[in-house]
Amino acid sequence: MDLFKAIQERRSIRKYKDEPIDDSALEKILDAARWAPNAGNYNSWRFIVVTSPTQNKLLLHFCPGIDDVPAAIIVVCTKPKQKRLKEATRLMCMADCAIATQNIVLSAYSLNIGSCVVVSFADKALREILDIPEDVQPYLLVTLGYAAETPEPPARLPISEIAFRNDYGKEWNT
Ligand SMILES: Cc1cc2nc3c(=O)[nH]c(=O)nc-3n(C[C@H](O)[C@H](O)[C@H](O)COP(=O)(O)O)c2cc1C
Structure with a gap:
């Protein structure tokens, strides 16, 4: 699939068919995630792939940003090297997670799998349900599934x- 076409045509999908995603497709998506650029090549991301319908249904109660039960949820987390993060390191970890997330949604789209990035979730409940240790911080969720809607862009x-070109505020296209 053409990359520019995928970038333009991917949409956030919030209604899913009740159809599971093969592990082979999920593995491709995870592979795309780990090839994302990342600060210092520390590979500090960790990805929890939730495919259990029971877990996903339960998570819905604690994730106001999710509308429908997806086939899978990838919880994009960071496991930084140091315990106490300096602000700059924290920002780098967040950037790493965001960029990996973009690879997740684009690779999913190329496999005809719908997705939606979700930031609205209850951290404490998520940690308890998924047994996330203290030194791991979840930043974003990505819901995945076969689309049951075709949203307008x-x-x-x-x-x-x-x-802008050269200076902020100066026209890019002069
Ligand atoms: C960091 C981030 C957080 C988001 N959080 C949510 C969310 O909690 N719930 C939701 O339905 N969509 C969420 N979205 C999806 C955006 O609403 C969506 O990307 C935006 O409306 C543009 O639509 P498009 O993705 O179809 O181009 C989030 C997207 C990003 C990048």
Whole structure:
């Protein structure tokens, strides 16, 4: 699949068919995640792949950002080297997780699997349900499943409003 087409046509999917995803597809998605650029190549991400329908149904109660039971949820976490993170390291870990998440959603799309990034979840409940240790921090969830909806593309700001050439505020396309 053409990368630009995937970037433009991927949509957040919030309604899923009741159909499981093969482990081979999930493994491809995880492989895409681990090839993401990451600060210092520390590979500090950890990914919890929740495929149990019981766990996913339970998680829904503690994740207001999820509307429907997906076939799988990937919990994108960081396991930093140091216990007490400096602000700069914390930001790097978050950036690593965000970039890996982009690889997850794009690779899922290329496999015809719908996805939605979710930031709205209860940290404590998630930790308890998934047995996440203290030194691991979940940052984002990605719901995955076969789409039961075809959302219209939401508007984006035009490039002229968000990109500048040489100095902030100077027109990009002069
Ligand atoms: C960091 C982040 C957090 C998000 N959290 C949620 C969420 O909690 N619930 C939800 O339904 N969508 C969530 N989304 C999906 C966005 O709403 C969606 O990407 C945006 O509306 C643009 O739509 P599109 O992905 O179809 O282009 C999140 C996306 C990102 C990148």
